[in-house]
Amino acid sequence: MPSKLLPEILAKSTVARSKLFSIEALDLRFSNGEQRTYERMKPSGRNAVMMVPVTEQGDLLLIREYAAGTENYELGFPKGLIDPGETPQQAAVRELKEEIGFGARELIALKEVILAPSYFSSRMTLFIAQDLYSEQLDGDEPEPLELVRWPLEQAEELLTHLDFSEARSITALLLALRHLKS
Template identity: 50%
Template sequence: MSRRLPTIHAITERLEGPADRQVEELDLEFSNGERRRFHRLKARGHGAVVVVPLIDDETVLLVREYAAGVHRYELGLVKGRIDAGESPAQAADRELKEEAGYGARRIDVLRSMSLAPTYMNHQSWLVLARDLYPERLPGDEPEELEVVPWKLDALDQLMLREDFSEGRSLAALFVAREWLRGNA
């Protein structure tokens, strides 16, 4: 079923919480005449990248880093924010050099992904990085990240690990694997 988008009558912005998050309140009218107020977190910055770095056709490089939200070390993909003036491809190459110590000669931006589209407008760009070469840039991590090679045909084992729980990383690996099957 195709529906007309709700009419936005007003958007009110405010800062909320200890981190001064930008919250937007939308005064909406739906096609059936119902009016509601929805709240959404407004993204800061220019979005983020989630990088699937392939050291060869069958092996992705994961990084293990401290995750404050769950207070443990987590395996995941290289990821980070897009700085002002950067494209997703440029941000992916920079983050790859900072976190994993590799640059990429071939970068494909596959798609954007949302974190929680019902209440956030934040976008992460899924980027495939191939033809890697060693190059390290200083990053903002407090310690060097461990780089862990993982075979793409063993994603079924990775997805069940306790220390691999970040949804963007999991989704990105499956999207990239399927994309590679049709576009390698």
């Protein structure tokens, strides 16, 4: 891959802010002299995790929760932010307990992904979670999440399921299936 000089950052400014997000403008000069202003979500320094829980009985554990972006209930894998001081593995186990009522004794890191690198810098570590045990923690969800058991041998059917459409969940599923088949 050819190496390129990174654009020079001429200025950074916050152009909008909400309770959850800040939008930052970057004035850039590229190596060929071109100048542009890019907007992005201001880096928060917090990353996230998503887990593909697999039971000993051969089921995938998914959740159905409300997604404000689509104004609908969506099916996906448990996920959440890494709290300050936590490792991705600690956050994964905590989120599993909060969202599906299970912890995991075994976590297999699949890949670290970025949702949209043109606009976001936050990373999400995808895991397979196995050797599950029952343990519930209180989470921050406004209502109980629906737990959905899906047979692992029918996992590819999820790809055509209408409410299983989140790109990160699809990526996690495909990487998990590739790992579990090897």
